[in-house]
Amino acid sequence: MSALQELSGLRREPDRGRRGRQARHGRQSRSAAQKGDNRAAAFFLAPWFIGLFVITAGPLVASLYLSFTDYNLLQDPNWTGWENYARMLTDERLLNSLGVTFSYVLISVPLQLAAALLLAIVLDRGLRALAIYRSVFYLPSLLGGSVAIAILWRQVFGTNGLVNAFLGIFGVEGQGWVSHPDYALGTLMVLNVWTFGAPMVIFLAGLRQIPETYYEAAAIDGASRARRFRSITLPLLTPIIFFNLVLQLIGAFQSFTQAFVVSGGTGGPADSTMFYTLYLYQRGFGAFDMGYASAMAWLLLVIIAGMTAVNFLASKYWVFYGD
Amino acid sequence: MRNIGHSARTGRGRRAAAVVGAGLVLALAACGQGEDPAAEPGDDGGTSADGGDVTIRFAWWGNEDRAAITNEAVDVFEAANPGITVETEYVDFNAYFDRLATTVAAGDAPDVITMGGAYPREYGDRGALLDLGEVSEFLDTSTLDAGALSNGFFSDTQYGVPTGANTYGVVINPAIFEAAGVDLPDQDSWTWEDFADLAAEISANTPDGTYGAADPTSAEVLDLYLNHRSGHGLYLEDGSLNATPDLVADWFTYGSGLMESGATPPATITSELTTQTSPEQSLLGQGLAAMSFGWSNNLGAFRDASGQELILMRVPGDTGENGSAMWQQASQLYTINAQTAHPEAAARLVDFLVNSTEAADLIGTDRGVPSNETIRAHLSEQGLEPTTQVEFDFLSQVSEFIDGDFVIGPTGSTESAGILTRLNQEVLFGQTTPEDAGAAFVTEVTAAIS
Numbered sequence: 194m195s196a197l198q199e200l201s202g203l204r205r206e207p208d209r210g211r212r213g214r215q216a217r218h219g220r221q222s223r224s225a226a227q228k229g230d231n232r233a234a235a236f237f238l239a240p241w242f243i244g245l246f247v248i249t250a251g252p253l254v255a256s257l258y259l260s261f262t263d264y265n266l267l268q269d270p271n272w273t274g275w276e277n278y279a280r281m282l283t284d285e286r287l288l289n290s291l292g293v294t295f296s297y298v299l300i301s302v303p304l305q306l307a308a309a310l311l312l313a314i315v316l317d318r319g320l321r322a323l324a325i326y327r328s329v330f331y332l333p334s335l336l337g338g339s340v341a342i343a344i345l346w347r348q349v350f351g352t353n354g355l356v357n358a359f360l361g362i363f364g365v366e367g368q369g370w371v372s373h374p375d376y377a378l379g380t381l382m383v384l385n386v387w388t389f390g391a392p393m394v395i396f397l398a399g400l401r402q403i404p405e406t407y408y409e410a411a412a413i414d415g416a417s418r419a420r421r422f423r424s425i426t427l428p429l430l431t432p433i434i435f436f437n438l439v440l441q442l443i444g445a446f447q448s449f450t451q452a453f454v455v456s457g458g459t460g461g462p463a464d465s466t467m468f469y470t471l472y473l474y475q476r477g478f479g480a481f482d483m484g485y486a487s488a489m490a491w492l493l494l495v496i497i498a499g500m501t502a503v504n505f506l507a508s509k510y511w512v513f514y515g516d
Numbered sequence: 517m518r519n520i521g522h523s524a525r526t527g528r529g530r531r532a533a534a535v536v537g538a539g540l541v542l543a544l545a546a547c548g549q550g551e552d553p554a555a556e557p558g559d560d561g562g563t564s565a566d567g568g569d570v571t572i573r574f575a576w577w578g579n580e581d582r583a584a585i586t587n588e589a590v591d592v593f594e595a596a597n598p599g600i601t602v603e604t605e606y607v608d609f610n611a612y613f614d615r616l617a618t619t620v621a622a623g624d625a626p627d628v629i630t631m632g633g634a635y636p637r638e639y640g641d642r643g644a645l646l647d648l649g650e651v652s653e654f655l656d657t658s659t660l661d662a663g664a665l666s667n668g669f670f671s672d673t674q675y676g677v678p679t680g681a682n683t684y685g686v687v688i689n690p691a692i693f694e695a696a697g698v699d700l701p702d703q704d705s706w707t708w709e710d711f712a713d714l715a716a717e718i719s720a721n722t723p724d725g726t727y728g729a730a731d732p733t734s735a736e737v738l739d740l741y742l743n744h745r746s747g748h749g750l751y752l753e754d755g756s757l758n759a760t761p762d763l764v765a766d767w768f769t770y771g772s773g774l775m776e777s778g779a780t781p782p783a784t785i786t787s788e789l790t791t792q793t794s795p796e797q798s799l800l801g802q803g804l805a806a807m808s809f810g811w812s813n814n815l816g817a818f819r820d821a822s823g824q825e826l827i828l829m830r831v832p833g834d835t836g837e838n839g840s841a842m843w844q845q846a847s848q849l850y851t852i853n854a855q856t857a858h859p860e861a862a863a864r865l866v867d868f869l870v871n872s873t874e875a876a877d878l879i880g881t882d883r884g885v886p887s888n889e890t891i892r893a894h895l896s897e898q899g900l901e902p903t904t905q906v907e908f909d910f911l912s913q914v915s916e917f918i919d920g921d922f923v924i925g926p927t928g929s930t931e932s933a934g935i936l937t938r939l940n941q942e943v944l945f946g947q948t949t950p951e952d953a954g955a956a957f958v959t960e961v962t963a964a965i966s
Contacts, residue, residue, distance in 0.1 A: 266621035267642035352788055372788035374945050457610050457791025459934065462783075463941040478617040480931055480964070481638070 260488035265481040277488035287489070289464055290472040293378060297468065298445040301382040306437055309389040313396035314426070327397065330390045337388030343454030347371055350380045371455055374465035381451050381466060392437040399433035400426070431512045439504055446497050449474070469493060570858045571601040574865060576630035576848075577612035579794055581817065582882055589878040593868045600861045609793050613930070620644050620853075627856040628865055631676055632848045634925040636668055639851070640675040641927055646852040648674045651863035659871055664887035667846040667924065677866055678846030680884025683812045683914045684736055685828045686711075692806035696721035696728075703829040708741065708770065711807070711832040715779030718806045728779045730799045730808040731786040733771045733940040735933045737809050737831075739922070741767055743841030744833040748923075750961075755926035757962055765954030768943045775944055783944035790937055796821040811847055812910055813884045816903045828910040834917055842914050843922035848883050880904060885911050928965040935960045 260277055262270035281287055316326055336342045349355045350370035357367030370376045407425050416424070449470040452460065460467030460475070473493070477486030576586065583606050590602045605626065607615060613635065619625040620639070631639065639645050648655060648668075657665060657677060668676025693700055696718040701710060715728025738759075739749040745766070748758040774780040781799065789798065795814055799805035801821030810818065812828060819826050834840035850866045852859060869875050876891045881904050886892050900908060925932065939953040948956075 265642060266617060267639065267644045347791070352785060368782075369784035369788045372784045372791075374787075374941070374947065457793075458614065459791065459937065461790065461938060461941055462787035463945055463947055464938055474614075475934075478614050478621075479934070480928075481617065481642075483621070 256487040256490055259484050260491050262484045264484040264487070266478075266483050267481070270484060273484070277485045278492075280485065281488060281492065286464065286467070287469075287472060290460075290467045290469045293465065293467050294446060294448075294469040297378060297382060297385070297448065298442060301385040302438070302441045302445050304382070305386045305389050305441060306392055306434065308386055309392035309437070310396050310430075310434070312389065313393045313400055314422075316393075317397060317400045327394065331394055332390065334388045334390035337384060338450050340450060340454050342384070343451050346380065346384055346451070347455050372462055374461075374463040377456070377462060377465045381448075381455060384451055385445065385448070392441060395437055396430070396433060399430050403429045428513045429515065432514055435504075435508050435512045439501060442500060442504065443497055446493065446500070569599050569601060570861050571603060572628065572856070572858050572861045572865065573603045573605060573626035574628040575605045575612075575616070575626035577609045578606055578882075579608070579796075579817065581820075582606070585878045585880070585882060589869065589875045590865075592874050592878070593865055596868070596874075597861075597864060600858075600864065602865060610791070623855060625853045625855065627853050627858060627862040629851050629853055630679070630848055631851050632846075634927070634929045636676045636849050636851055637670055637924070638927055638930055640673065641671055644854055645675045646854045646856065646859060646862075648677065648852065648863070651852070651859050654860050654863035655867040656871055659890065660887040661889070663844065664846045668849045668851070676846070676849030676851045677870055678884070678887045679848040679850060679870065680813070680846065680881060680886045681844050681911060682847035682884040683842065683844045683911055684740070684809065685812060685830055685910060685914070686832070687800055687808050687810045687815060687818055688827050688829055689800065689803065689806050689822065689824050690827060691824050692718060692722060692726065692803070696806070698806075701829065701832075704835060706832045707836070708744070708833045712770070712774055712777070712779055715774060715807060716777040719778045719780075722806075725804060727781050727799060727805050728807060729774065730789070730805045731771065731775070731780045731940070731944075732809050733767070733936060734809065735936055738764070738767055738936060740831055740841055741770075741833070743922075744836050744838050747838040749841055750932065751923045751925050751929065751965075753923055755965070757958065757965065759958060759961070761951070761955040761958050763954070764957045765950045768940065768950035768953045771940060772943050772950060783941065786944060787941050790941075800826070812907050812914075813847065813881060815907055816882070819903055828906060830914060830917065840917040841922055842917045844911060844915055844918055845922070845924075846884065846887065881907055926965050929961070931964040932961045935964070 259270055261272060261274060263273045263276075264270035312330055316323060316330075320326060333342075351357075352367075352369035352372070354370075356370060360367040370380050403426065407429075408421055411421050411425060447470055448468055452466045452468045452471050453474070456462075456466045456471075458471075458475075460471045469489070470493070473486050473489045476482045476489065574590065576582070578586075583604075586606075587604055590604055594600060594602055616625065616629065625644070629639075629645075636645065648657065655677070657674065660678060661681065664678035664681050665674070667678055668674060688700065690700060698714060698718050698721065701714055706714075711729070711732075718728035719726070735750065742759055742763055743749045745763055746758070746760075750757065750759050752758045771780075775783065775786070780786065785799075792798070795801045795817035798808065798818070798821070800808040800810070800818050803822045803824060808818075809831070815826060815828060830840070831842070834842060850869060852862045852866065856862050869879070870886070871888055871891070873891065873894045876886060876895055877898070880895065880901075885908060886895065895904070896908075935957060939948070939957055942948040943950055943953045
């Protein structure tokens with residue numbers, strides 16, 4: 194999408210200029226010039242279109258078909274109608290995985306955004322080595338989804354891990370945090386919050402957009418720092434908050450790597466880290482139940498689309514786009 | 517977006533569509549070509565090995581040590597078969613079968629695939645494995661023990677070749693028994709109660725962090741326990757589930773009782789260990805458990821990891837009225853991908869691995885005691901390493917107790933291990949009762965195998 198928008202955005206200005214010239218030169222040269230343009234546009238757009246159809250749209254349609262079949266990966270699928278969808282309603286493990294995923298998303302995303310905003314405000318004060326700080330805080334976002342960090346996490350929160358060593362200093366006897374069903378999901382939430390760098394960078398850019406004059410005027414009127422944050426920063430930042438919220442929400446619903454690596458692919462202990470995507474993967478590739486897994490994928494799509502729609506509807510009431 | 521709409525009206529779109537269409541056709545053509553050789557495996561297999569260089573892929577699960585000796589053996593094979601290049605790939609057991617399913621579905625599976633347990637049946641019955649009868653010219657199975665060979669024979673087809681025979685037992689660390697002042701059990705009479713009592717006593721007499729036993733819950737142990745209790749294991753011959761809610765609940769009561777008495781570690785440690793399957797990470801390998809159930813071919817790895825003279829004993833309860841239900845089987849089988857482009861080369865590699873002394877010299881008993889009589893004799897002549905000798909002796913000892921009660925699980929039964937692990941965690945963490953877990957196990961496994 195973004196590549197397309199960029200292209201069309203880039204083209205807008207030259208187009209206008211050309212239209213002016215073309216008006217002077219008459220119809221014939223206009224269509225000739227456009228032909229050349231068209232060819233170039235089609236050429237440059239082709240890779241994206243091929244990607245869309247072959248890599249995205251094709252499998253999408255295929256999975257929709259497979260979701261109505263019994264398909265074990267190795268043999269041809271058999272049409273079973275709505276059976277997979279009906280099965281989902283009574284699948285307790287699926288309902289559990291929805292619960293796990295929703296609590297992960299609804300707890301860790303707001304915390305992550307709060308951390309990102311807080312840090313962005315601190316960094317926005319014109320620190321001298323801002324670029325360095327920004328990079329340092331951004332780093333976890335690059336690494337957070339990686340297998341290496343997930344393995345590191347498992348060690349840090351393990352029975353003999355760093356966290357317990359630290360607690361030991363204060364005489365607190367820790368336990369295996371990733372291997373206890375009450376805490377394992379919590380460690381994954383902490384991991385997600387830790388990757389606040391990406392939204393933070395966007396917040397920073399947003400903060401820079403707020404005109405300094407607003408703050409000066411408010412300061413002259415005697416507004417306190419808290420008041421300035423509440424009445425100037427926050428309202429003007431709501432579009433950015435909204436953008437980050439939508440993006441992180443969609444991303445969090447699809448989290449997979451962390452849970453897969455930390456739990457060794459099991460979603461354990463006792464299904465406490467069984468993300469929806471992980472269960473989908475297990476059904477599809479572990480239990481040879483790809484028809485069911487495809488149906489699950491479509492349910493996830495509907496859920497994410499629904500959450501995003503709710504987000505956009507709700508945005509009318511709290512997002513302030515200024516003038 | 518507006519620009520696109522506009523362009524479609526002026527005819528830009530048609531040309532764009534043409535370009536896209538051409539791209540699609542090209543891409544599809546490329547796909548078609550990629551699949552071509554796979555579609556007709558029989559045709560060029562015979563000629564390619566003779567005619568030119570072929571490359572085949574060989575996959576297995578295991579640790580670095582296994583990889584080192586297997587790769588050495590493959591090098592020897594390549595030297596003896598100049599036209600064949602073998603690419604090897606291995607991952608740890610937890611990831612192996614997930615990865616395999618993905619590659620098979622994508623038509624990108626290795627040519628020679630290592631399998632185990634009920635997996636050959638899962639894949640064979642779904643048409644993913646080559647009937648080895650088709651390549652018998654290059655792969656001699658007449659040399660192998662009939663018993664082990666039967667583990668790769670089902671649906672009237674020989675799908676797999678045993679890598680070697682294996683059996684199951686209790687791996688014991690005598691040093692911890694000694695430190696705890698506890699006598700070693702008598703394997704000819706010990707019962708499941710004795711196992712629990714011994715483990716609790718050892719835990720009590722040793723420093724914190726050392727345990728009498730690692731948590732024993734696994735599909736193998738449950739199968740034996742059920743057999744000793746009821747005369748049948750998890751499954752019956754006809755592929756149906758024999759385990760009842762009550763019997764499985766009894767196992768969960770037994771297992772959680774071990775934890776409560778301190779005989780086995782707390783739930784968090786047991787749960788942590790389920791994600792760490794290598795011998796080095798196990799309690800036994802770390803020298804922190806006196807007893808642990810395990811496969812006989814892992815003895816060497818456990819010995820290396822712990823640095824202790826570990827020994828093998830027959831499982832408790834195997835002299836009871838219902839018999840031992842012990843088995844001696846190919847815990848691993850070499851199978852060949854039905855879609856392979858080079859069945860001859862793949863068959864030659866498997867033949868080399870199970871029938872040649874050169875391979876045996878390198879691989880030894882890492883994948884079980886070889887099922888080929890000649891190879892066994894060869895290894896014995898060479899003088900066995902002490903660990904291997906222990907394994908050989910244990911295998912021949914257990915062979916006297918094999919009563920044929922053991923049944924390999926039906927299609928879908930590979931899920932039972934995961935179900936058991938999860939329910940066991942729920943019981944150990946007190947999230948559910950043994951009774952509910954027993955009922956859930958039966959319900960879920962029934963659904964998996966139906």
